[in-house]
Amino acid sequence: MNRLTLSHAALAAALIAVVSGCTSTATSAAKPSMSVEQIMEDGFKGKESLSARIAKGQGNEADFKKMASLTKELALNKPSKGDLASWTEKTQALQAAADSLVAGKPGALDGFKTAVNCKACHSVHKAD
Numbered sequence: 001m002n003r004l005t006l007s008h009a010a011l012a013a014a015l016i017a018v019v020s021g022c023t024s025t026a027t028s029a030a031k032p033s034m035s036v037e038q039i040m041e042d043g044f045k046g047k048e049s050l051s052a053r054i055a056k057g058q059g060n061e062a063d064f065k066k067m068a069s070l071t072k073e074l075a076l077n078k079p080s081k082g083d084l085a086s087w088t089e090k091t092q093a094l095q096a097a098a099d100s101l102v103a104g105k106p107g108a109l110d111g112f113k114t115a116v117n118c119k120a121c122h123s124v125h126k127a128d
């Protein structure tokens, strides 16, 4: 009984920490410092891009970190075309995949390859 109460308290404290962490991120980093175009040029465009090297299994720790920061910026942007909910879902999945690479989680590379689907995102969100 006591143990149960304790773990509830711990859980509540953890939740509060998570919630306040999110709030401060949302207020301090709500504006992206790079445009989608810049992010694409920097990490996605071309056969030798950062994302291509990572997808081929050639990424190193520094590459993963750069990808994590680019995808974080991407998620902070708003799409010029398409639904914001769809954008949020895609960019957050991509960001989570990049974070998993940084953390060295098992299956992270496959997760990244799935999430970094150029066509799936462009067909909905890229204006031509």
Ligand code: HEC
Pocket (backbone or CB within 6 Å): 036, 037, 040, 041, 044, 045, 046, 051, 052, 079, 080, 090, 091, 094, 115, 116, 117, 118, 119, 121, 122, 125, 126, 127
């Ligand atoms: C989560 C969404 C998303 C994913 C995933 C994505 N892109 Fe993009 N990309 C965009 C959007 C949105 C634009 C349009 C940007 C604009 O011009 O405002 C774009 C534009 C581009 C451009 C044109 C940039 C320029 O110079 O104007 C290139 C090249 C590009 N993407 C390559 C890629 C490649 C290659 C991949 C996959 C490896 C990829 N993108 C994955 C969203 C995405």
